[in-house]
Amino acid sequence: MSYEILGLSALWFFLFAYLIIASIDFGAGFFAYYALQTKKDHILNRLIARYLSPVWEITNVFFIFFFYGLAFFFPDAGYYFGSAMLIPGSIVLLLIGIRGSFYAFENYGSRKSKLYTFLYGASGLFIPAAIATGLTISEGGFLRHENGSVYLRYKELLTNPFSWAVVFLAVVSVLYISAHFLTYYANKAGDEPARKLLRSYALFWAAPQIIASLTAFIFISRQNPAHYNNMLDLWWMFGLSVLFFLIGIYLVYRESHYGLSFICVMLQFFFALLGYGIGHMPYLLYNEIQVTADATLPAMGTALLIAFAGGLLMLIPSLILVMRMFLFDAEYVKGKK
Secondary structure (H helix, E strand, O other): OOHHHHHHHHHHHHHHHHHHHHHHHHHHHHHHHHHHHOOOHHHHHHHHHHHHHHHHHHHHHHHHHHHHHHHHHOHHHHHHHHHHOHHHHHHHHHHHHHHHHHHHHHHHOHHHOHHHHHHHHHHHHHHHHHHHHHHHHHOOOOEEEEOOEEEEOHHHHHHOHHHHHHHHHHHHHHHHHHHHHHHHHHHHHOOHHHHHHHHHHHHHOHHHHHHHHHHHHHHHHHHOHHHHHHHHHOHHHHHHHHHHHHHHHHHHHOOOOHHHHHHHHHHHHHHHHHHHHHHHOOEEEOOOEEOOOOOOOHHHHHHHHHHHHHHHHHHHHHHHHHHHHHHOOHHHHOOOO
C-alpha cells in the first residue's frame, strides 16, 4: 500500500473518530438546552454533565490531528480549503470559544443560564453545519480562481440544494448519534427517567436521519455524477450501513441491548463514510487535488505517518484511561463519584 493511501486512511480514521465523539458532545448541548426549555432539565442535565465533564477537552484533539494532517500531507489542500473555509472556519473557532467559556464557567451558574445554555446548544448545531461546508466544497464547482487566488462562490454555495442537504444531514446526524449514546449511558447509570426520555429522542431522530441521508445521496447525483456513480459501485457498503441502522433502531425500540445498539450506529456511519470516501477517489477536491498526484514528498509523508502512529499510541491509551476512570466506571456513571 502506498504512503498516500496510508496517510489518507489515517486521516479518515481521525475524521470518523471526530464524527462520533464530537456528535455526542454537540448533541448533548442541544438536548441540555431543549430540556431546560421544556422544564425537563432536572431529568437530563445531571446525566449530561457527568458525561461531558471528563470528555469535552478531548473532543477537538481528533479534529486537530485531521486538520493538520490534511494540510501537511496534501499541501494543496491547505491552500484550497484554507482559502475557501476562511469564513466558515472562523465561525467554527468562535463557536468553539463560546462552548469553551460555557465549560469554564459552568460551576458559576452558566448551566442554569438560559442565554449561556442557548449559545451552548446552538453552537452544537452550527459547528457541524459549518464544518460540513468542507464536504460540500470537495465535490467541486464552488471555487473560482481570480488573480492567482482562490475564492469561495458564496452565492452558489448558499443557493445550491446539495449544500443545504449536506448541512441538514450533518445536523440530524449529530442529534441521532448523541441520542443513541446518551440512551445507552442513561441505561448504564440506571437513570430510568432519563433513559425513557432519551430513548424517545433516539426513535424520533431516526426518520429524519434516513431522510437526510437519502436526500444528500439524491442531490449528489446532480452535483457530482462521477462521485455518485462511484458510490453506486460500492452499493454493498451503503447496504450494510442501512442494515446496521435498522438493527440499531430495532434494539432501541425493543428497549434492549443499548450498548449493541450504539455499536450498530457507529458501524452505520463507518460504512457510510467509508463508501463516501472510497467513492471520492482519486480526488480530495474534484478537479483540483488528486490523492496520488498532489501528496507531499515521500520522505515527508513517511515522517507524517510516523507522527500519526506516535499520536495514536498516546491518544488511544489516554482515551481508554478516561473511559475506565470516568465514563464506564460504575460508581461514576451512577453519580456516586
